[in-house]
Amino acid sequence: MSYSLKENVMKEDRFAAGHRMCAGCGSPIAIRTVLRALEPEDKAVVCSATSCLEVSTFMYPYTAWKDSFIHNAFANAAATLSGVETAYRAMKKRGKLDDSYKFIAFGGDGGTYDIGFQSLSGAMERGHDMVYVCYDNEAYMNTGIQRSSSTPHFADTTTTPAGTVIPGKLQQKKNLTRIMVAHNVPYAAQTTFIGNFQDITEKAHKAIYTPGPAFLNVMAPCPRGWRYPSEKLMEITKAAVETCVWPLYEVIEGKYHLNYEPKKKLPVEEYLKMQGRFAHMFKPGNEWMIEQVQQEVDRNWEELLKLCSL
């Protein structure tokens, strides 16, 4: 399919302006872009886990959601939407509904990698015809920047402060996309905001229109938690991709496809140095942290290249 950013942004937004999300936050950009991938004639039911997104977009009596929307709790966006999707099948079967609906769940990394992990795993395994979109900002931002299993190695958060004894988060980031691939879902992909948004738009369209369960992991930076100036958002996502910290790939029926290979893979410093959460790694004597992260990124990248060459 031919892609035009101009045509894409001319489509009517299904996520209204005037919500309360921060300037420079990746989350509403991810949501608006994913919803734009819906064909205009299709109806949708959207679900959000409890999150910044939920409390900022659906504060009674206002809602930013133009499609039917349900928020239930923190841990269960996938289970909740699987109930809606099952109701859809039940109503179709009983002749109570003619219209065509799509089902999209959104959760932050806390609601997806951590507390909602079981619910997500269950829904993907059961094979509901739905898309789960994680907007991954790598910590519990809604409660004030606490570490999650998605928080990267050495990041400074309020529960892994870069202290005099312990230098930030001691563990590496969980590789959730590959765990989702292990559920044998027909479509899983990793994306973020790059250039003309073709990558995320096309992946969202595939995720929505592939029958069965699909998983989309969108790196969605948080200016408060990552500590960058709001206007630098797109530079950060670009650096994440160019350093291979956040590779763009998709897995279709178990087959890995690399969507972008940097012409010259940049060193991780280029990504880390833009963000206050990694500032302590640049202090004299802490060079080993950057070296270690570089090794981890290299190993993950090599593994991904191998998977994509199979």
Added chain:
Amino acid sequence: MGIRERLSGNEAVAYAMKQINPDVMGAYPITPSTEIPQYFSAYVDNGEVDTEFIAVESEHSAMSTCIGAEAAGCRAISATSSCGLIYMAEMLYVAASDRLPITLAVSCRALSGPININNDHSDAMAVRDAGWIMLFAETNQEAYDNYLQAMRIGEAVGLPIMVCQDGFITSHAIENIELVETDKVKAFVGEYKPQHYLLDPSERIAVGAYATPVYYMESKRLQAQAMLDAKDVIRSVANEFAQMTGREYGLIEKYKMDDAELAILLMGSSAGTAKEAVDQLRGQGKKVGLVKIRSFRPFPTEDIAQALKGVKAFAAMDKDDSFNGHCGPIFAETAAALLAQGVSGPKAISYIYGLGGRDVRVESIQHVFADLEHIAATGDVGETYRYLDVRE
């Protein structure tokens, strides 16, 4: 005329579900309610119902799928027990606050720890403030009858409803039962017609808002009103049910209470044992009676005050301890009800009994009546917080 059968309480409830043929069931196995989704899955797989069954990965997800399905416009059901009920507790509150009339069958079982699979009411009592209507059954017949009435009640007031029975004691014991013909069940229960739902093509709605202090309390006040309204609905649905079956139900059942001077108040299967104890003591000329609670939520304040106002002494018996250092939940609610209704005559004690499946015998109940007789004769209440049939 109904159909005579012999069924366990779990099978009776599963059979009621089959007759109703709801749209969606989300359930997870846990002893002793496991048989309900098991029987129901067989109905699904053999084409006896066309319900969509979701075999979820936890009770939290079971209730989450029910919330999603009911909000989408469907009749959604589940079944659980014990730790499973507690695991879905977070979602029970949301179901009530979203005003979704989900129906949940509970085969009541003790909570861990120590881990124990047998009956008491600590699971249901732990979620008594979640905003659900809660009916309790004495027998398999009552579990079945309550289930047939449940959706009418819940859907009329827009609240979810629990149909509780005693794990193993009625859930697994096989009793004679009279079933209602399926066509009559379908006509009685009727179709679910929600006012607003997610999959209504004519409108788009949003469910589960963030409510700031400006709105939160109004939403709770509306929930409270629905629970108040449920009292009359439970009575009117029971009247209609009695016309169909001849079996009568209220918020409470009074057994030989007309001239009773000593009374026991309890709920669930022990009512059968208590009735036998009452009969034996009545045979000895003692003026004893029983009040059985059918509806714990809404709590039948007026009915209980009316039933107990003339007694000299009563024992409120709880298959659960609140661990508040003075009484179980039925005692606490009854004492509050009497005070609110201006009834101050009766002496009263709280008895904790039957925890973790501790057998409740006719002699156990007679022991309680002997205590009450002593209290009535001497005017000395003594210790008001007592444990029955326990080694100390």
